[in-house]
Amino acid sequence: MLEHVELFFKSIFIDNMVFATFLGMCSYLAVSKRVATAVGLGAAVIFVLAVTVPLNWLLDQYILRDGALAWLGPEYADYNLGFLSFILFIATIATMVQLVEIVVEKFSPALYNSLGIFLPLIAVNCAILGGSLFMQSRDIQTLGLAFNYGLSSGIGWFLAILAIAAIREKIRYSNVPAPLRGLGITFIITGLMAIGFMSFGGMLTGGDEVPAEEVKTTVQKENVDKISEEAKDNTVSFNNAIKNNN
Amino acid sequence: MALLSKKDTNLILDPLADNNPITIQVLGICSALAITAELKASIVMAISVLFVMGMGNVVISLMRNIIPSKIRIIVQLIVVAALVIMVDQVLKAFAYELSKTLSVFVGLIITNCIIMGRFEAFALANGTWRSFLDGIGNAAGYGVILIIIGFFRELLGSGTLLGYKVLGDPITKTGLYAIGYENNGFMLLSPMALIVVGLIIWVQRSRNKALIEEN
Numbered sequence: 001m002l003e004h005v006e007l008f009f010k011s012i013f014i015d016n017m018v019f020a021t022f023l024g025m026c027s028y029l030a031v032s033k034r035v036a037t038a039v040g041l042g043a044a045v046i047f048v049l050a051v052t053v054p055l056n057w058l059l060d061q062y063i064l065r066d067g068a069l070a071w072l073g074p075e076y077a078d079y080n081l082g083f084l085s086f087i088l089f090i091a092t093i094a095t096m097v098q099l100v101e102i103v104v105e106k107f108s109p110a111l112y113n114s115l116g117i118f119l120p121l122i123a124v125n126c127a128i129l130g131g132s133l134f135m136q137s138r139d140i141q142t143l144g145l146a147f148n149y150g151l152s153s154g155i156g157w158f159l160a161i162l163a164i165a166a167i168r169e170k171i172r173y174s175n176v177p178a179p180l181r182g183l184g185i186t187f188i189i190t191g192l193m194a195i196g197f198m199s200f201g202g203m204l205t206g207g208d209e210v211p212a213e214e215v216k217t218t219v220q221k222e223n224v225d226k227i228s229e230e231a232k233d234n235t236v237s238f239n240n241a242i243k244n245n246n
Numbered sequence: 247m248a249l250l251s252k253k254d255t256n257l258i259l260d261p262l263a264d265n266n267p268i269t270i271q272v273l274g275i276c277s278a279l280a281i282t283a284e285l286k287a288s289i290v291m292a293i294s295v296l297f298v299m300g301m302g303n304v305v306i307s308l309m310r311n312i313i314p315s316k317i318r319i320i321v322q323l324i325v326v327a328a329l330v331i332m333v334d335q336v337l338k339a340f341a342y343e344l345s346k347t348l349s350v351f352v353g354l355i356i357t358n359c360i361i362m363g364r365f366e367a368f369a370l371a372n373g374t375w376r377s378f379l380d381g382i383g384n385a386a387g388y389g390v391i392l393i394i395i396g397f398f399r400e401l402l403g404s405g406t407l408l409g410y411k412v413l414g415d416p417i418t419k420t421g422l423y424a425i426g427y428e429n430n431g432f433m434l435l436s437p438m439a440l441i442v443v444g445l446i447i448w449v450q451r452s453r454n455k456a457l458i459e460e461n
Contacts, residue, residue, distance in 0.1 A: 022277075088325075179447075179451035180447070183269070191438065
């Protein structure tokens with residue numbers, strides 16, 4: 001349970017897709033002029049990420065990784081199809097996006113029309129493929145964690161695009177130097193927001209390294225204690241032996 | 247007939263400055279920001295994209311009459327993915343350390359919007375030779391920005407270029423460090439990449455007033 005909570009907050013704030021790894025920047029910059037469209041795209045990204053990351057986790061676990069084909073029989077156990085992961089992942093994503101498009105068009109034509117061209121473009125949003133590739137390279141352990149990772153990375157992306165859209169709506173009233181207007185100032189604001197998000201880095205004591213070291217030192221301490229206790233016992237028994245001899 | 251007519255040279259030269267994929271069309275930003283902390287990684291990334299885009303544009307323009315328009319996105323993705331797998335395997339074989347530094351960003355060339363953008367806007371409607379030139383031109387425009395960012399971030403961030411200490415040695419205090427210069431480690435962190443791109447856009451648009459945006 002605790003690892004779920006940790007992964008959730010870590011992927012939203014510390015490893016935020018926009019501010020820490022720069023994924024999905026193109027649509028982040030293109031769709032963030034109005035809050036309403038930004039919310040629509042953000043919600044679609046959350047949904048697609050939460051579906052494709054667990055799906056790709058299954059693909060990775062049972063088809064792609066080294067020895068994953070062992071369930072087919074022992075003669076397949078030493079196959080490694082890892083080089084195919086790009087093609088399989090992108091195929092899953094393209095299919096899912098197509099499916100989402102069909103479902104949205106059928107059940108909510110209003111949303112479909114407001115998203116327009118951006119819905120199919122989710123397929124080429126690097127945040128989606130990036131989510132699956134990070135899932136693979138960070139060795140996410142279970143299907144539940146993979147779902148959690150997809151969902152929370154999506155929420156992080158949603159937060160980022162919501163924030164920048166709100167800022168860009170307000171910045172129209174301020175006096176920005178002419179050559180910086182539009183794109184330039186958006187980049188610089190994103191940079192400043194990224195600096196702000198870096199402060200979340202201390203939230204979980206910087207990841208795995210520090211706690212691991214602590215464990216090591218306590219183990220060593222225990223060993224030292226044990227050794228010294230043994231030494232004490234020995235000296236006691238030695239003393240007793242001397243006493244007995246006397 | 248010359249190999250390159252005037253129109254063809256424009257295909258290559260336009261994206262380098264006035265129609266640059268990164269600073270004007272706002273495409274392919276992710277990798278431009280994420281892997282530019284070192285100049286070497288930027289150069290390798292630029293070359294990889296040059297290869298994928300040149301070849302991809304050629305393949306798509308050869309197939310443009312037989313691709314049904316309804317599934318063209320998936321066809322394009324498959325073509326790019328196949329080319330990227332080639333790049334990835336070559337990198338893993340000959341520059342393993344570097345492929346670790348680039349991590350998932352080689353794979354993310356697949357979703358680099360410049361590539362899809364050029365397929366949609368150019369290769370689906372033009373002949374093979376012109377598509378090739380267009381691909382090379384746009385990838386070069388992308389590469390130029392990448393190399394500029396990588397140059398400044400590595401120079402100011404760690405005082406080196408391609409791993410050579412050009413500003414002197416920070417430990418024995420030679421060169422610039424002798425007069426009290428310090429490396430700005432902040433340049434190596436991710437937020438500065440965004441700010442450097444912002445500054446490049448500022449410089450470019452104040453030189454060419456036609457590019458200035460409203461509001």
